[in-house]
Amino acid sequence: MEKKKQWRFDTRVIHEAFRPEEWQGATQPPIFQTASHLHPTAESLSDTFGGKSQDHIYMRLTNPTNRVLEQKIASLEGGKAAVVTGSGMAAITTSCMALLRAGDEFVTGNSLFMSTYLLFSNVFKKYGITPRFVEPTDIDAICGAINDKTRFIYIETIGNPKMDVPDIKKIAKVAHDHGLPLLVDNTLATPYLCRPIELGADVVIHSTTKYLTGHGCATGGVVIDAGTFDWESGRFSDFKPFVHRKGPLAYIDRVWREIHINFGTTQAPFHSYLTAIGLDTLVVRMERHLKNAMKVAEFLNGHPEVRWVRYPGLPEHPCHEVARTQFEDKGFGALISFGLKDQDACFRFINNLNMIYHLANLGDCKTLVIHPYSTQYLSFPEETRRYLSITPDLVRLSVGIEAVEDILDDIAQALEGLT
Ligand SMILES: Cc1ncc(COP(=O)(O)O)c(C=O)c1O
Incomplete structure (x- = not known):
């Protein structure tokens, strides 16, 4: 199918990032159930490891079925690139761990999904990371919690189950005025209802287990990078190697290269396939x-x-x-x-x-x-x-x-x- 113009959102949920003629006429992404991919020569595998080609190496790193889903969801959220993960919690963990080091802080809304709250309040604390919990609808409280150790602001589009709705545009402005990225868990809204990147967010996260898959049949998650944050600013000097490698996509490169691969937060391709089917509707x-x-x-x-x-x-x-x-x-x-x-x-x-x-x-x-x-x-x-x-x-x-x-x-x- 020739893509002649930018389709509307309702069409892109079905047709974006997938062209049947490139997949032997298949109308859904085939499930690549293989742990590893054969490379014809020593040079080709070395080139792929060196980042000179986008070929696949090993399922924990990338997988063709997963890649279709990554490209489709990145487009739906208005982002530049994405990494799918084995669950929503894996997406939240990788998205935050790519930014955090021992001694860092972050500011987070206090109306969070239960496991997110536990991850932030209990698990991260063990590694010397301090979350500053605030009412996400209170802009003054958010500003007051930021200091020179803060690495990002984190909110949910609709708090679960508190049902509060923070003002993303205002919080993004606060974040950017302080040189910080804004991370938004958009699970409850979906990109149909809200696209946080259009409102100023820098990173969007989903548990695809929920509405994106829609049938309670697969766990999954995704981290989407808007590709617009300035990772060369003073606060993020540790991003230098990633900026050097990927420029504006430094963040998603770090999510993938440093955290996703090494923590092994891989998505099973069968789950990506089920999510792709769900996304159609x-x-x-x-x-x-x-x-x-x-x-x-x-x-x-x-x-x-x-x-x-x-x-x-x-x-x-x-x-x-x-x-x-x-x-x-x-x-x-x-x-x-x-x-x-x-x-x-x-x-x-x-x-x-x-x-x-x-x-x-x-x-x-x-x-x-x-x-x-x-x-x-x-x-x-x-x-x-x-x-x-x-x-x-x-x-x-x-x-x-x-x-x-x-x-x-x-x-x-x-x-x-x-x-
Ligand atoms: C808003 C929100 N984010 C993240 C998650 C975690 O997703 P998962 O269960 O796929 O790890 C949930 C789970 O209910 C959720 O409601």
């Missing part, structure tokens, strides 16, 4: 996710058994206006947090559900529910749970793409069973 799935989530949030908001609802689509949500602007009125995500009377009511609600799946995941085409306080956050000290807004009365719902009437019916009958 991202736009239509997201349209339905967003429409359904809005209706479910409104229903919950008006229900007498429901004490509170946290969803940025509701006008009373403190981040509603930022979300409206940032997401260009397309929607507000498909994750909803809401409160029942107490933990017992949450358990009874979950046990009453018939269709909705009870499990630890989000971003599946099926509607999913979990009680975070007694599961993902079970081992957290009470004080930390409170700090992260994880209360015993909180239910988290990941709204799927089933007929919304059936989702509402299931929720309604489960709530009725509480009386």
